[in-house]
Amino acid sequence: MKCSCCFITTFLMYGWAVNAQVDSLTPSLKDINLEEIVITSQIDPQSLNKSVNNIRVISKEMIKNLGAVTLSEVLNQTINITVTPNSSTGASTVSMFGLNAAYFKILVDNVPLVNENGLGNNTDLSQISLNDVEQIEIIEGAMGVTHGANAVSGILNIITKKSAKNTWQLQLTSQEETIGSEYKLFSQGKHIQSFKASHNVNEHWFVSLGADRIDFQGYLGGQLGSNYSFNDGKRGYKWSPSQQLQPHALISYTKNNLRLFYKFEFFDKAIDVFYPTVHSTYNETLGTYKYSKDERYFTDRWYQHFNATGKIFNGLQFNLSTSYQVQKRAIETFNYNITYDFERDNVKKVDQSMHVLYTTGTFSDFFKNNQLLNLQIGYELVNSKGFSIVDAELNSKKDINKTINNYDFFSIADISINNRFSIRPGLRYSFQSLFNNQYSYTLGGKYLFEKGYEMRAAVGKSYRTPNFQELYFRNIFDGHYFVGNENLIPETSSSFETSLKKTTTFYTSLLSNQILFSINDIKNRITSAYVGDMGATPMYQNINISKYRSINLSTTNQYKYKDFNLALNGSFVWVSQLIDNGSFKTSDAYLFTYSLGGNVSYFIPKWNTTFATYYKFTSEMPSWEVGSKQYVISKLGSYSWLDASLRKGFWNHQFETTIGVRNILNVGDVNRSRINEGGGHSVASNILLAYGRSYFLKLTYNLNFN
Secondary structure, eight states: OHHHHHHHHHHHHHHHHHHHHHTTSOBOOTTSOOOOEEOTTOSSOEEGGGOSSOEEEEEHHHHHHHTOOBHHHHHTTSTTEEEEEOTTTOOEEEEETTBOGGGEEEEETTEEOEETTEESSSOOGGGOBOTTEEEEEEEESOOHHHHOTTOSSEEEEEEEOOOOSSSEEEEEEEEEEOBTTBOBTTTBSEEEEEEEEEEEOSSSEEEEEEEEEEEEOOBOTTOOBTTOOOSSSOOBOSBOOEEEEEEEEEEEEEETTEEEEEEEEEEEEEEEEOOSOOEEEEETTTEEEEEEEEEEEEEEEEEEEEEEEEEETTTEEEEEEEEEEEEEEEEEEEEEETTTTEEEEEEEEEEEEEEEEEEEEEEEOOSTTOSSEEEEEEEEEEEEEEEEEEEETTTEEEEEEEEEEEEEEEEEEEEESSSSEEEEEEEEEEEESSSOOEEEEEEEEEEEOGGGEEEEEEEEEEEEOOOHHHHHOEEEETTEEEEOOTTOOOEEEEEEEEEEEEEEEEBTEEEEEEEEEEEEEEEEEEEEEEEEEETTEEEEEEEEEEEEEEEEEEEEEEEEETTEEEEEEEEEEEEEEEOBOSSOBOOOOEEEEEEEEEEEEEEETTTTEEEEEEEEEEOOEEEEEEOSSSEEEEEEOOEEEEEEEEEEEETTTTEEEEEEEEOTTOOOEEEEEEEOTTTSOEEEEEEEOOOOOEEEEEEEEEEEEO
């Protein structure tokens, strides 16, 4: 580990030293793209180096090199981001700077993605297919002005493909993957198929149609599957099987300055949960047989997005989107007859759902031919209808149906003081139906020094509104009382960020180094707190009581030479949390964690082959955990993630094959230790983060013709 730290420090120092020496060299970089275009949070699409925001781009080449099928497989290799999977539900969520997925917003084509508890946050990464993605853009830090509530730690915007170069394009993909060491063609492993057909009808109309399917057969990991009939704890899976299907369609129209598109997507996923307890019984028809009480979870999502961009009124630019999304989760309980292999007593019901009507629009280019000022004004309207079945007193259930609306208006401006210095102020005001009205502001700036140095800085204020679960959740049964709180108020956060970047080009090489420092303070943070007793049962309720501060220092370093790419990155995070649950509270001591990452790829034109390797180390992660007498520190052990692949094209890229290995270092169960309140010794348990080393083979066939 010391070697890794020394290596990344040496690389950074070497990069700045080389930067100081090579600026006199004449650039000659026809093969190096310095104009990577980004659109997230921009008034107009522009090159990455002109953006006031710090934006990281995950290209489709990286997605291909990783053989990534879902978003979680890409973010596993992204610095500053931690992916947390759940082996029972199959869900994977993201955290950044110690803040969970409630603070990080995920969008598709600038529209937040719905889930059962809200819009944009707590998104299950395993539900997002990457087959139709052009690139992914990530902005760290508070983005409340441009993206509203809950964009506190950052945003991720998935840009999908909306055009094709040829009249007809057909793509067929098949991918086979082991689950650890487990694989059989039909009964074990992961089996992925995707299909997409695109057609330029004429110079104005374009249509595409496709579907993605993922058949995950589950990870046994020493368990003995659903048909095992002994009651010794060996029945079932360590990672539950799931099947998901995702058809999608797009139609677009382009003429002059007008562009319209309509996108439709349906997502369906089923997860089978087989419990270890086995029961024996008898009836006259079947005789003696064994059965288990199992469950199946269904998730359905309907996604519709209509977008219009163009110019009106003497060059005024507009961009309007309207989206209607629905996500539902249903639970099916059943008795599985293990002896005779059939189900009975099936009962299925929807226990959570969210219906969202979302519309947003921006208007810009008010001052035609003005190179000094570009103003954008915008709006966002959200109508959310949530449903959940929750616990009530006396072991009963009740339905919760609630509607939450917000109507937001915002404005940002890009002001060029001169050709080196620009600032970006912004303000958003949100009219809330359930809470007091909220506001966000930001002030960012960029200064371009001589010799390729770029400095950026920003201050801002954002807010997070309580989600549906925090407001209305109720878990009440014998000895347990945990409930939400309809009187919660939004959390507020203030942030500061600054960065220094140096990009140097010399001959056919590019060297880029960046250091970023940020601070984020959160007030009125929501915590489950002790509020009294109901008989002998302690009652806990969500209240606004905690404080949070994170300090982040990160560095990204990239070197390109012709077809060779090397990147080394590091992130160091200090988190202070003051949590008070009414009985006892934490100290405000800073807990430290860090991660180091890097990747290297090399393309051999003669062979039409790319070799790529990605590595990420995550240090021990401490966090506060409530105990019986006090808060104690729990630590998740450190682990390393290493992926490698070889990708080769045949017949002028008409056929492409990728072979690779995920999780080469065989991460599975990671130790979680906790201080014993009685004697101060460490108490250990294991958290299943992955299912070990796996191998994949991906075959893609592209048929293009005019």
